[in-house]
Amino acid sequence: MDKILVVDDEESIRFVLSKGFERIGHATDTAATIEEAVERLNEGLYFCVFLDIKMPDGSGLDLIGSILKKPNPPSVVVMTAEATMKNAITAMQKGAFDYITKPFDFDVIDILINRIVEYRKMSSELAKFKSGAVEQAEGVMIGRSAPMQELFKLIGRSANSDENVLITGPTGSGKELVAKALHSNSSRSTGPFIAVNCAAIPNDLLESELFGHVKGAFTGAFDSKSGKFLAASGGAILLDEVGDMPLTLQAKMLRVLQDREFYPVGSTKPVKVDTRALASTNRNLAEDVASGRFREDLYHRLNVVHIKTPSLSERRSDIPLLAEHFLLKIAKTLNEKPKMIGSGVMDTLVDYDWPGSVRELENVVRRAVIMAPGGTITLDDIPGELSGAKRAGAPGGALGQLVKEVFDSSAHGQAHRKMVGLVERELIEIALARTGGVQTQAAKLLGLNRNTLKKKMTELDIDSE
Structure with a gap:
């Protein structure tokens, strides 16, 4: 229609x-x-x-x-x-x-x-x-924004490969959901998917957790135990927060990825394994490699395919859809009628920068559902810091800080030109992202004609693809 x-x-x-x-x-x-x-x-x-x-x-x-x-x-x-x-x-x-x-x-x-x-x-x-016509399965990613559509495409292209995948992005942005989507859309989908949080397990126990141990391997090892890698054989293992893995274990991890075999703790017999390795982190592993915190050879072995999850502030147009989804999910958990989002609340949610990404949004919606006395969530039911927080463009916010930095770092008489260039680049890139890269629509969104937009993209060296 x-x-x-x-x-x-x-x-x-x-x-x-x-x-x-x-x-x-x-x-x-x-x-x-x-x-x-x-x-x-x-x-x-x-x-x-x-x-x-x-x-x-x-x-x-x-x-x-x-x-x-x-x-x-x-x-x-x-x-x-x-x-x-x-x-x-x-x-x-x-x-x-x-x-x-x-x-x-x-x-x-x-x-x-x-x-x-x-x-x-x-x-x-x-x-x-x-x-209730559409039941969103637990763990399904939700998003209609351009960054999420690109993410879905990348998952689709990478899922059927057996190559290792490194998933990076801020905390709470859905890295484990990406890993699950890669697995569930792969030829290994009938096999197990096992996630191991490398940061949550003490260093002296992590090796045994991953590779298992034989009886008597260490004090308290009264029985032999198979590890997570063997349990994930035929499927996939997610090494969550892989950047926190100790250097001593990184060498052993490299051997597993190269040779598809490992030695349980205390054993002299190698164990063959058929497991796809997925890894995730909120750290900058390239910087960790440079500083000696992470092995360069392991980094390259993991980083065959790199998928970056966008922060929620990079996909603001998805916030209403996510908020409604969480309202329904929470209502189902509480076995009650879903609450409505009142006047001004959605604008506040969209306007906030969400340093904790999607996970923070879900927690805020959950708190609001609990705090709201009636069937409608009002501004009184959400944390005060949301409505009081300054966006990047607010006076005294990140934009004000950026202006100061430009003044401090620019040669005399160059601050205006440099600042305008920075702002124009950001405006054009956001407009292109919101219109799926269609320059005609991006130009209309910016109030420019298409030739002017193309000229500015050339001047600012913005990729036209």
């Missing part, structure tokens, strides 16, 4: 919008009166209605209510030549998606259509969650 209905008594408006919508791939019907619009709405399905206020047989504002009562109602965009506060407030209160004034630039209309399409996709997804 990609059809648009244009309701306006001016023939020129109907003609221009119809041609414009058809140019971007949307079939269009038109109506010159409220009565004709009602007939059209009863006959066909539309995903969007562009509705003029002043019509010959009534006010377009009075039609909004009946439009929105329809099953899977179209989004309504109100058009008017009279840009009064009263009209704008009334239109939004009645449930209009947006309100635009004549004359309008079709580039603005194009961006608006894209917003509506994305909004309806997300709303449809959330409706499925709430109705």
Whole structure:
């Protein structure tokens, strides 16, 4: 259903919008009166209605209510030549998606259509969650943002290979979920998946945990024990927080990855193993190699395929979807009706920088569900530091610090040029990420024409692919 209905008594408006919508791939019907619009709405399905206020047989504002009562109602965009506060407030209160004034630039209309399409996709997804039509399995990654789509593609390309994979990213960003996705989509999916947290096990016990031991190998070894590597044979093992593995054990790990065999602690007989090795860390292993904390040969052996999980601040558009998912997940755990997110709360969640990434968001939603006395989560139910935290662009935040650093590091008279270059690069890269690399759409998002964007990308050496 990609059809648009244009309701306006001016023939020129109907003609221009119809041609414009058809140019971007949307079939269009038109109506010159409220009565004709009602007939059209009863006959066909539309995903969007562009509705003029002043019509010959009534006010377009009075039609909004009946439009929105329809099953899977179209989004309504109100058009008017009279840009009064009263009209704008009334239109939004009645449930209009947006309100635009004549004359309008079709580039603005194009961006608006894209917003509506994305909004309806997300709303449809959330409706499925709430109705139970889609059951999100525990551990399934959720995201529609460009960084997550790229992550999904990389997982798809890497899953069926038996090569080692190094997964890096901030704490709480879902590195173990990536490892599980790699395994569940591989030819080894029927085999075991075993995760070992190298940071949580004491150094003197980690070798035995991974490779097992024979009876009498050390004090307290009353029986022989097979380790996690053997338990994962035929499947995959995740070496979580591999950057915390002691150097003495790293040499033995290298042998396992090279020769596919190991010696249990206290044994002189090698054990052959068929296990795919996945490793994850929030550390910068390249820096650890340079400082001597991590073996270079092991780093290269693990880093055959490198997957980086994005932080939540790099995928803000996924926050509403994740928050709704956690609300449903928590409600199911508590065996109660899911709570709603109240006014202003979602904006606060999206605006926060989430140093603890997705895990922190889940914890905040869980706390809010517990703290909210009624069925709606309000700003009073979320931690004060969320609403009080400064974003990177806030005065005195990271941007202010960056400006100071640029002033301190720039030659006399060069600070403005250097700062503008830094900001322009960030703006362009974010716009390209949000539009999937489509330069025409990125240019519209930035308010530039495409040639200007291409020129700036060349000047700033931004990859066009």
